[in-house]
Amino acid sequence: MTTLVLCVDRANDIGRKTGLSTPVVGWEAVRSLVTDVGLADPEDSSVNCLLEALRVTRELRDDRESAEVAVISGSSESTVGADRAVSQQLDDLVERYDVESAVVVIDSAEDERLVPVVESRLRVDAVDRVVVRQAHDIESTYYLLKQFLADEELRSTVLVPVGVGLLLVPLLLVQFTPAVAMAGLAALLGAVFLYKGLAIDEVLSNAPEQARDALYSGQVSVVTYAVAAGLAIVGLFLGALSIRTLDVAGDEVLVPSLLFVYHSVPWLALAALTASAGRLLDELIGSESISTSYMNLPFGVIAIGLVVRGFAGFLLERQAELAHLVLLGRFELTPIQRLTMFIFAGIVISLVGVRISATVSDETLEEVVNGRNEG
Known part of the structure; x- marks a missing residue:
């Protein structure tokens, strides 16, 4: 042959x-x-x-x-x-x-x-x-372009946004200055690329099915997610309310941002804690074992919230936008003492979460669940 x-x-x-x-x-x-x-x-x-x-x-x-x-x-x-x-x-x-x-x-x-x-x-x-x-x-280069144009997903991801952006350029230039038009076009293309790069389209397409499955299966996280969303809205509202009546210069950004963070972080941390608690309960109910990451997540949320609020309070106190913290009605803390206390509390809570996650292992949870089933 x-x-x-x-x-x-x-x-x-x-x-x-x-x-x-x-x-x-x-x-x-x-x-x-x-x-x-x-x-x-x-x-x-x-x-x-x-x-x-x-x-x-x-x-x-x-x-x-x-x-x-x-x-x-x-x-x-x-x-x-x-x-x-x-x-x-x-x-x-x-x-x-x-x-x-x-x-x-x-x-x-x-x-x-x-x-x-x-x-x-x-x-x-x-x-x-x-x-x-x-x-x-x-x-x-020719072969690369040929392969690129033959890929339908790449064409829709790159060529379509670029084509829409080029079509918008004349309209933006007619209505706005060239700088504003270019800034708007760059922001639009950036949002499209992030939308595709982070697979937000896949998340949104799967969201209705996941929500329906969660409702039919009776997961606790459905309720806790709704509560968490409400708490997050409250936190954002209180943060915005704290800077609404603030009398600062028009170009001042740091102090309003710190006030927003200081007043919204507790509520946002509580929202994250509620959502993570619902996820933890779903894992406990639906399986005989649970990953240590789910056990450690609530403690991590609290620790991060304390640290962020501590730094925001320290900076605001140095700018005389926040009163000194008084403990038990008698002990007034300096800004450094206040920051140290919040950082120390965050580290302690984080270590407690790690310790509990290591102690309550998968084997221990299995024993508890099996004992409950036998009873």
């Missing part, structure tokens, strides 16, 4: 420049064809394609394999006619030679379109794409 090393020329550049008809079969015939094509047009990439076909044939023969080199090309001006001419030449080669498989050698993306035609008649073991070294960057 013979391996056919097939050099494919869909545009019939070889035939037009040399006046020869294809197929051209055999080592000496193809070797002579290289000279004819090179003399006709030394810059033609078909010369490299023919030389590569000869090189592959030599390597196969050096490995003691039966190999035959051949050149086929389209001999018609129309695309369909050229493909049919290639098909007929290929059928003649298969009929004349005892061919088992083929190695296809090509030098352009247009020639690569004939690979399925060859595959319909022979087993294709390899496709050898010849890229001239001087044109490697251009050719590689």
